[in-house]
Amino acid sequence: MAAAPLSTEQWESRARALDIRHLAFIDGRFVPAAAGRTFARISPIDGRVLTHVAECDADDVDHAVASARRAFESGAWSRMAPKLRKKVLLKLAELMRKHADELALLETLDMGKPIGDSLAVDVPASANTIQWYAEAIDKVYDEIAPTAHNAFGLVTREPIGVVAAVVPWNFPLLMTCWKLGPALATGNSVVLKPAEQSPLTALRLAELAAEAGLPPGVLNVLPGFGETAGAALGLHMDVDAVTFTGSTQVGKYFLEYSGRSNMKVVSLECGGKSPHIVMKDCGNLDLAATKAAWGIFYNQGEVCTAGSRLLVEEPIKEEFLEKLARVAATIQPGNPLDPATKMGAIVDEKQMERVLSYIETGKDEGASVRLGGNRARIESGGFYIEPTVFDGVQPASRIAQEEIFGPVLSTITFNGLDEAIRVANGTIFGLASAIWTKDIDKALTAARNLRAGMVWINGWDEDDITVPFGGFKQSGFGRDRSLHAMEKYTQLKSTWISIR
Ligand code: NAD
Numbered sequence: 001m002a003a004a005p006l007s008t009e010q011w012e013s014r015a016r017a018l019d020i021r022h023l024a025f026i027d028g029r030f031v032p033a034a035a036g037r038t039f040a041r042i043s044p045i046d047g048r049v050l051t052h053v054a055e056c057d058a059d060d061v062d063h064a065v066a067s068a069r070r071a072f073e074s075g076a077w078s079r080m081a082p083k084l085r086k087k088v089l090l091k092l093a094e095l096m097r098k099h100a101d102e103l104a105l106l107e108t109l110d111m112g113k114p115i116g117d118s119l120a121v122d123v124p125a126s127a128n129t130i131q132w133y134a135e136a137i138d139k140v141y142d143e144i145a146p147t148a149h150n151a152f153g154l155v156t157r158e159p160i161g162v163v164a165a166v167v168p169w170n171f172p173l174l175m176t177c178w179k180l181g182p183a184l185a186t187g188n189s190v191v192l193k194p195a196e197q198s199p200l201t202a203l204r205l206a207e208l209a210a211e212a213g214l215p216p217g218v219l220n221v222l223p224g225f226g227e228t229a230g231a232a233l234g235l236h237m238d239v240d241a242v243t244f245t246g247s248t249q250v251g252k253y254f255l256e257y258s259g260r261s262n263m264k265v266v267s268l269e270c271g272g273k274s275p276h277i278v279m280k281d282c283g284n285l286d287l288a289a290t291k292a293a294w295g296i297f298y299n300q301g302e303v304c305t306a307g308s309r310l311l312v313e314e315p316i317k318e319e320f321l322e323k324l325a326r327v328a329a330t331i332q333p334g335n336p337l338d339p340a341t342k343m344g345a346i347v348d349e350k351q352m353e354r355v356l357s358y359i360e361t362g363k364d365e366g367a368s369v370r371l372g373g374n375r376a377r378i379e380s381g382g383f384y385i386e387p388t389v390f391d392g393v394q395p396a397s398r399i400a401q402e403e404i405f406g407p408v409l410s411t412i413t414f415n416g417l418d419e420a421i422r423v424a425n426g427t428i429f430g431l432a433s434a435i436w437t438k439d440i441d442k443a444l445t446a447a448r449n450l451r452a453g454m455v456w457i458n459g460w461d462e463d464d465i466t467v468p469f470g471g472f473k474q475s476g477f478g479r480d481r482s483l484h485a486m487e488k489y490t491q492l493k494s495t496w497i498s499i500r
Pocket of ligand 1: 166167170175194196226227228234245250271303431470471476
């Protein structure tokens with residue numbers, strides 16, 4: 001029989017009893033930062049200090065990279081038989097499921113998302129990711145090229161070596177697993193730097209990976225700040241590849257770091273300003289309005305693929321916004337530890353202020369606030385913002401062009417598909433997009449012409465580990481998920497065998 005769901009009080013009591021891992025994980029064990037420094041992890045739920053975490057810097061990066069290199073060269077993981085690597089990663093997925101409540105609680109306390117989401121989405125999807133890549137390990141074959149008869153041209157994939165994974169705070173565990181799954185499956189050693197706002201699940205995950213049998217040094221976790229630990233990884237001469245998820249601005253820094261150091265391979269999953277197009281022949285306006293609301297308000301709008309621009313055809317705008325408002329009314333901010341809460345806290349005070357300042361910018365630009373627009377739950381001591389909808393937004397305005405990364409929707413009207421596609425493509429980003437229409441020609445024309453890594457027809461955020469995830473333009477390059485993700489953690493070798 002499944003255990004009864006926990007109440008808010010039970011989650012709060014578990015939170016008080018938690019033994020939070022707060023040291024860096026280097027060479028298979030927890031250690032303080034070399035300089036002895038720590039930083040406070042403040043929970044966005046109530047503004048209280050959860051713990052003090054090791055603040056790693058360039059010295060710790062040196063230690064972790066050296067450990068990762070030793071592990072890689074030893075072959076303990078990189079040359080382990082694929083079916084044995086598979087076993088370790090399957091064990092890790094199993095341990096993640098066994099400790100699902102603890103991981104979910106850490107995630108919610110650290111970055112403020114609703115506990116219901118951490119439990120139903122983040123932790124299971126993370127464990128599934130590790131399992132999926134574990135299962136893939138011994139099913140991917142190399143190639144023999146179609147050469148002349150007197151030779152064999154072998155095309156093999158080798159692990160790239162020491163991979164630095166730098167991840168953001170919006171889906172801390174899931175983004176970590178999107179990197180770790182394929183990087184570890186292909187035999188690399190990894191130095192992971194979680195975001196300074198959300199290091200707690202990664203530290204616990206490293207411990208679980210060691211318990212699963214991952215050799216020391218294959219996975220190191222360095223909590224710390226971007227400008228210090230993150231930059232040191234980007235500039236390190238012995239890191240072979242950086243896999244980054246985060247903002248477009250920081251993604252560009254990693255390209256620079258690579259050029260200034262050892263030309264390490266860089267793959268980037270960056271920001272978005274994704275258009276959600278609703279044509280007047282949409283068909284099911286209620287479903288589209290529900291998806292549009294969840295597409296921007298899920299995870300407090302802190303989603304790289306958030307449908308933050310609603311492009312709605314002029315004649316149906318009023319009706320559509322009314323329907324959307326009715327859905328939004330059911331997604332109000334609440335205590336993230338309450339299992340009934342659908343919208344949690346913004347990750348920290350700085351991000352909350354940033355989002356609120358964009359709301360002011362929108363008003364200054366002449367857009368009208370149709371819904372929300374304010375800070376919420378101030379008495380909690382935490383950081384919350386109402387679901388906010390702007391109407392009358394100009395396509396060139398800042399709230400239509402810049403990534404806000406909060407629960408703020410910018411509504412733009414258009415007439416006809418050509419205008420919709422022109423507006424949709426009119427930002428520096430190209431991550432996700434969607435069109436709602438019953439007309440197959442319009443749907444396919446949009447699918448062909450939207451410059452985005454992902455296009456949804458009559459849906460939003462439908463996805464699966466089997467489908468690549470990533471962007472066009474300044475949303476980055478390289479793909480997470482699917483077998484394609486393994487490409488960025490391997491390099492091709494051509495071996496020519498002559499038959500004499
Ligand atoms: P961020 O770019 O500020 O930080 C991401 C990571 O980079 C963190 O670990 C941070 O410590 C590090 N970092 C920051 N400054 C650095 C520097 N100067 N040098 C080296 N490292 C540095 O992003 P964020 O605020 O944590 O996350 C939000 C962003 O992530 C949004 O732009 C969002 O769209 C993006 N994101 C993209 C995807 C995707 O798959 N495309 C998924 C999730 C989030």
